[in-house]
Amino acid sequence: MKLLQKTLVIIGGGIAGLAAACRAQTRLPDVNLVLLESSDQLGGVLQTETVDGYVIEKSADMFTTDPPAAMELCQQLGTTGSLIQTNPTRDRAYVATADSFHPVPRGLSLLLPGNLETVMNSPLLDSAARLRFAAERNIPPSRLETDESLEAFAVRRFGQSAFDRMIQPLVGGIYTADPKRLSMQATMARFVKMEKKYGSLIRAAQSIQPQAIESEASGARYGMFRAPENGLGQLVSWLQQALTGVQIRTGCSVHSVSRVGKRWVVETQGSNAERESINADGVVLATPAKVSGNLLQSVDQDLKQKLKSIGTASSAVVVMGIDKTQTEIAFAGYGVVVPSMLNRKVIATSFSSNKFAGRAPEGKLLVRCFMGGALQGELVDLDDEQLVQIASAELAVILGFRGDPELSRVFRWRNCMPQYHLGHLDLVAEIERMVDRQAGLELAGNSYRGVGIPACIQSGTEAIERLAKCFEVG
């Protein structure tokens, strides 16, 4: 007698859902695989547009090789030959001050000072701040085992001034978070471990070999970043082409997931409002936590509430193409991050055409300005013209930019950046225990154990590994 074929539904076609589908195709070859995406294209926030020779990244523009999940996925797809590295001659990031900007001290990787001398010579800090920074060596490690916010941790170790002028802007650009609420355990646990192990981060940096600092403190190590030569949209296309064994339905929004006996029922609504019920043996929710909570309404009210309690921040990305003749200063770095104490509207400016080859035509610059985040979310509601004006004013400071950009685009990412607040890991562990009680249900995506592309890929592949075991048993 032929066994009934099992069905697995993956909800959400962002990088986490696509990675789950890719793993499912090889790990569960006999299972009927369906991927449902509400928008009309795959990739979630990962989107690239090419206009007049500019390669415009709408959100992320690169991924790190550590953790290795994104590199491993590219190896599996046979596409590593089409990955490019950041331009090594311009690997400098800068921090804005009230009237200028200065380089991030060489060797400083977020909270790990790989070279204390460069911090001691940095114009970003005055002499009192430098002395306090160097005194970190003598500050005893915390004995508390509880989670601590980024601000509490960094101020306790390095002092308020170094935090405000140097550390906050470096981290702020990555998580677009409120540093008073950002969980160290969930975002930078390696520094907490180093504090415990070495007694101080300065001593940790002095004890760890330079290569190990490279891998232990990936935050600002540009040699560890990669991007497809045509932008991250290419990663999405590679995955789409590889998913020959998966029924992919875009324009198909899921509005509920419920349990009927041992199986799952996924209710969908297509772009023409047609409704459908899909019976499934397994479901991976690779949607933002709030969406997943709403979809699981009928399954477990507590789980729904916990999922919905994971906060998010919104941001806007203003992309501008400009002619080099419109600038007075030949800025040779990757970008400038802005301390929130300066009360400026731009969080960070990234020079895409300095970072990667081929991002702008000859004689032009491609620049991206980030605004909003947890501290200035209201800026996302400004209209395009206002946002472009703010970005242009920032470029006037950095580059002496004059006139109008020859190309400008504004992208808004509402509620797309999960906020890992204090206690986030405990909350996620509780959510995972609740999900474990629902055989055949899995969660994936940036809401839980990492917002970066590799962490999202890993979350998708691990969800399939757990489901495969569940399918073997059931």
Ligand SMILES: Cc1cc2nc3c(=O)[nH]c(=O)nc-3n(C[C@H](O)[C@H](O)[C@H](O)COP(=O)(O)OP(=O)(O)OC[C@H]3O[C@@H](n4cnc5c(N)ncnc54)[C@H](O)[C@@H]3O)c2cc1C
């Ligand atoms: C501006 C910005 C810059 C970033 N820069 C970087 C970077 O340089 N490097 C890096 O590593 N990371 C970066 N990140 C983070 C990283 O890009 C994201 O965390 C990651 O891509 C999220 O992937 P995901 O699959 O979890 O979620 P998403 O990409 O949000 O995908 C979720 C998908 O679910 C779909 N969906 C939602 N509801 C439903 C429903 N009811 N039914 C069906 N489908 C549904 C959505 O349409 C979406 O396609 C950046 C993020 C942003 C916003």
